[in-house]
Every structure is written in structure tokens, then in C-alpha cells.
Amino acid sequence: MSPDDITALLVTLRLAGITVVVLLIIGMPLAWWLSQTQSRFKTAIEAMVALPLVLPPVVLGFYLLLALGPNGIFGKASIALGGGTLAFSFTGLVIGSAFYSLPFVVQPLQGAFTSIGQRPLEVAATLRASPLDRFFTVVVPLARNGFLTAIVLGFAHTLGEFGVVLMIGGNLPGVTQVVSIAIYDHVETLQYGQAHVLSGLLLVLSFTILLAVYALNRRFAVVRI
Amino acid sequence: MKRSSGLSLLVMALGCSVLLSATVSAAEIRVAVAANFTDVIKQLGAEFGKQSGHKVSVSSGATGKLYAQIKNGAPYDVFLAADEGRPTLLDEEGVSIADTRFTYALGTLVLWSADEALLDKGQFAKGQSDKAQDVLKKQAFSHISIANPKTAPYGRAAQQTLEKLGFWEQLQPKMVRGENIGQAYQYVYSENAQLGFVAKSQVFKDDAFTGGSYWEVPIDMYDPIVQQAVLLKDNAPARELLDYLRSPEAAAVIQSYGYSISE
Numbered sequence: 001m002s003p004d005d006i007t008a009l010l011v012t013l014r015l016a017g018i019t020v021v022v023l024l025i026i027g028m029p030l031a032w033w034l035s036q037t038q039s040r041f042k043t044a045i046e047a048m049v050a051l052p053l054v055l056p057p058v059v060l061g062f063y064l065l066l067a068l069g070p071n072g073i074f075g076k077a078s079i080a081l082g083g084g085t086l087a088f089s090f091t092g093l094v095i096g097s098a099f100y101s102l103p104f105v106v107q108p109l110q111g112a113f114t115s116i117g118q119r120p121l122e123v124a125a126t127l128r129a130s131p132l133d134r135f136f137t138v139v140v141p142l143a144r145n146g147f148l149t150a151i152v153l154g155f156a157h158t159l160g161e162f163g164v165v166l167m168i169g170g171n172l173p174g175v176t177q178v179v180s181i182a183i184y185d186h187v188e189t190l191q192y193g194q195a196h197v198l199s200g201l202l203l204v205l206s207f208t209i210l211l212a213v214y215a216l217n218r219r220f221a222v223v224r225i
Numbered sequence: 226m227k228r229s230s231g232l233s234l235l236v237m238a239l240g241c242s243v244l245l246s247a248t249v250s251a252a253e254i255r256v257a258v259a260a261n262f263t264d265v266i267k268q269l270g271a272e273f274g275k276q277s278g279h280k281v282s283v284s285s286g287a288t289g290k291l292y293a294q295i296k297n298g299a300p301y302d303v304f305l306a307a308d309e310g311r312p313t314l315l316d317e318e319g320v321s322i323a324d325t326r327f328t329y330a331l332g333t334l335v336l337w338s339a340d341e342a343l344l345d346k347g348q349f350a351k352g353q354s355d356k357a358q359d360v361l362k363k364q365a366f367s368h369i370s371i372a373n374p375k376t377a378p379y380g381r382a383a384q385q386t387l388e389k390l391g392f393w394e395q396l397q398p399k400m401v402r403g404e405n406i407g408q409a410y411q412y413v414y415s416e417n418a419q420l421g422f423v424a425k426s427q428v429f430k431d432d433a434f435t436g437g438s439y440w441e442v443p444i445d446m447y448d449p450i451v452q453q454a455v456l457l458k459d460n461a462p463a464r465e466l467l468d469y470l471r472s473p474e475a476a477a478v479i480q481s482y483g484y485s486i487s488e
Contacts, residue, residue, distance in 0.1 A: 069417045084367045087417035088401045170401030170412065171373065184404075188290045188376045 008182040016158040019097040023105040031109035050103050061167025088170035096164040105154040112146020156209040253280040257291040259307030260407035261424035265482050273469045279462045287405030289376030302463040305454045308378035312455040325456035330484035332450030333425035334382045336440040344438035357440035361392045370401045370412040370421030379406040382447035383422035429483035
């Protein structure tokens with residue numbers, strides 16, 4: 001692997017790691033709300049969360065290109081806060097990845113929260129545990145495997161991100177050039193050897209991660225993907 | 226019962242869509258075109274279609290990408306590259322039809338901004354724009370977009386220009402690379418990049434610039450962008466299209482987009 005390829009790999013791992021943290025912060029309350037609510041908006045929200053599963057990443061990338069620009073909602077906000085526009089920045093990629101990998105974090109969490117049921121919470125409530133206390137001392141430990149699945153899938157899905165980055169990334173080495181873009185570059189310039197190395201690496205990594213998820217799920221039978 | 230009828234409807238719909246796509250692709254000339262020439266070939270294809278009855282279908286991308294696709298058996302009839310290198314290689318490799326290669330246009334590089342005030346408007350004596358050079362020198366912008374120099378001839382021309390001006394190294398941190406010249410333009414057009422090197426054809430229609438501000442890079446700053454066409458599959462309609470591209474009426478259209486014609 002060339003130094004550029006290693007840089008791309010590090011950028012990708014960093015992007016996946018940060019995206020998972022961001023998604024846990026967003027996804028935890030969202031999944032909890034979805035698992036508890038009787039709201040008539042629930043179905044619509046669930047559909048919206050699942051949208052990235054079927055939406056072509058370029059569609060997401062296209063809207064992001066507009067939203068991150070100086071006339072877009074994110075771009076305007078960023079400029080107002082004293083930053084530049086967000087396209088071609090690592091922050092922009094994190095925003096894109098958060099949309100892109102949202103269902104992979106929210107769905108396992110929601111499944112885990114739902115499967116816990118009301119009973120443990122009711123018991124905790126009779127012992128005067130506050131709602132926050134109930135969540136962190138009862139729900140979180142019981143949903144441990146849901147969290148594990150969410151983290152691993154969110155991470156793995158972000159590793160392979162391509163369409164969104166192609167649209168808003170700008171192919172900046174060390175900043176926005178992720179592995180999939182580097183592979184694309186290699187293929188376009190007919191450097192099939194280098195493309196093979198990176199592709200093989202992603203393949204093995206993705207398979208290993210999925211293997212771990214399925215092995216865990218079989219053992220504990222808590223979450224179905 | 227209800228479910229199975231729904232399923233058969235779905236299967237029928239799928240079948241119809243397969244049939245439809247098969248009939249559509251029957252009588253058409255498939256053209257792989259460098260991104261910068263996309264608008265032009267679409268207009269020319271429509272004119273040609275009216276005269277000949279053939280349908281021209283256009284696939285656009287970076288010349289390097291299209292070349293890789295063609296080498297791997299992509300089913301195009303005609304290749305309109307943004308350089309002479311790839312068509313020549315295809316000739317040498319025996320992939321294209323011998324003796325069909327010719328220059329259909331000479332490309333022009335433009336530094337363009339959506340901001341009316343950022344650059345100048347027009348060409349200058351000896352081709353030097355003080356304003357453009359000043360902007361590049363002061364780096365009064367956060368991003369400048371170019372096409373990927375590795376795959377797109379306009380990207381290579383942009384690199385040569387910046388190297389000649391001595392700004393290539395300094396501008397690296399601010400440089401964003403589009404996959405092809407189409408994406409490089411998209412970055413500037415959406416104002417995510419404040420300026421960028423694009424093909425003149427992208428910002429020039431009907432013999433006039435379409436907006437923004439610009440610096441037409443003097444042609445001695447970069448190797449000529451000799452855009453060559455080559456026939457990939459020998460069939461009469463495709464040969465007719467290539468002949469049409471060499472006609473005076475096609476030349477007039479090509480020039481109206483800011484290209485020069487060789488000879």
C-alpha cells in the first residue's frame with residue numbers, strides 16, 4: 001500500500017468511528033422514543049429512519065451538496081457560526097455519513113429496547129428509580145447486544161461509503177479521500193493491483209465484522225437484524 | 226388468491242420493463258463522451274437524429290473512466306474523448322476501428338466563478354489577467370476546484386496552468402478534485418467552491434459566456450486539449466454520425482460552445 005492509501009484508510013476509520021459516536025448520541029433517544037411511543041407519527045418516522053436503506057447515496061449526496069453550500073441550510077449555519085462551507089470538509093462527511101448510516105444504528109437499538117418490554121421498567125419505577133436512572137441502569141445493560149450490533153453495523157456501513165463522498169468530498173487526500181474513493185481512482189487509472197489490495201482489505205474487514213455480529217446474535221439471541 | 230394476483234402483476238410489470246428496455250436499445254448509436262462535450266453532443270445528436278432517423282444515446286464521464294470501461298468491453302459505438310492520448314491508445318491496442326480517429330474539437334480552459342466580481346470578464350493582452358493571478362496569489366477563497374488531473378485532460382491542463390503560474394504547490398490545501406470536469410463545474414456552480422478550472426463549453430453557450438466571472442486561460446499555458454473521436458464498433462449509423470461531426474454545420478455548433486476546430 002502506498003502512503004496515500006494508508007492515509008485514505010486512516011481517514012475512513014476515523015470517519016466511521018466519529019460517525020458511530022454521533023449516531024449513538026442521536027440514535028439512542030430516537031430509538032428509545034420509537035420503542036415507547038404510541039404516536040401516530042411513529043410509522044412515518046420509522047420510514048424516514050429506514051430511508052437510507054433504499055435511497056441511492058447519490059441522491060443524499062446531491063441534496064447535501066446543495067444543503068452544505070453557501071445558500072443551503074447547513075452551509076448558512078456553518079458560515080453564521082464563523083466556519084466556512086461544509087462541502088469538502090471532514091465535518092461535511094460526518095454529516096453525510098450520519099444520514100447514510102442512521103438506520104444501521106437506530107434499528108438494532110429500537111429492536112433491543114422493544115424486546116426488553118415494560119415489566120423491568122415498571123419494577124424499577126416501584127423502587128423509585130427516576131426515568132433517567134431507569135434508562136441507564138436497567139435499559140442500557142439489558143440492551144447491551146443491541147448497542148453492540150448498532151455500533152458494529154454503523155461502523156461497517158460507513159466504511160463502505162462512496163456515493164455521498166463522491167458528491168461532496170472533493171477527493172482531498174488526508175481529509176475527504178476515503179478508501180472507496182481511492183479504489184475508484186485506482187480503477188480509473190488502471191492501477192488494478194492497488195485497487196485489489198484496498199478492495200480485498202475492505203472485503204475481509206466487512207466480512208469479519210458481520211461474522212462477529214452474527215456470531216454474537218446467535219449466542220445471545222437478543223437482536224434480529 | 227389476492228396475494229398471488231398481486232404477485233403476478235408485479236412479475237408482469239417487471240417483464241414489461243425488461244421488454245421495453247430491449248426495444249428501446251434496438252436502433253441507437255451509443256456514444257461515450259467526455260463530460261465537457263456532453264451538452265454539445267446532445268444537441269448535435271438531436272440534429273443528426275432528425276436528419277438520419279438514428280437515435281444517439283449519450284454516456285458521459287471522465288475520459289480516463291470511459292477508456293477503462295471501453296477496454297473492459299463496454300458496449301459503445303463511438304468514443305468522443307477529451308484528449309488524443311486515449312483514442313490513440315485504443316488504436317494501438319486494436320480495440321478501436323482502424324483509420325477512424327480524428328480531431329473533432331480543440332478544448333479551451335477557463336477559470337470560472339459564479340461570483341460576478343471575483344474574476345475579470347474577458348481576455349487580456351498577452352493573455353494575462355492581473356485580477357485572476359491576484360486572486361490565486363492571495364488565495365482569497367476557501368476552495369478551488371479542478372478535474373482530477375489523473376483521469377481528465379482538463380484537469381491536467383489546469384495543473385499545467387497552475388504550475389506555470391507557480392501556484393500549484395501553495396494551492397494544494399484548497400484544491401478539490403472533481404471526478405471529471407462535469408463535477409469540477411458542479412462544485413463551482415453550487416458555490417461550494419468559489420472558483421474552478423472548467424471547460425469553456427460549460428459556461429459558454431451561443432457564442433457568449435452565460436454568467437459569473439472568468440479568466441480564459443491563454444492556450445500557451447497548457448498542452449493543447451486535442452479532443453479526438455474514434456469508432457469502436459463498425460456499423461453504418463455510427464460512421465454516419467462521425468461524418469456528420471466533421472460537417473460544416475456540426476462545426477458551427479461546436480464553435481458556438483467555445484471550442485476551436487482544427488485545420
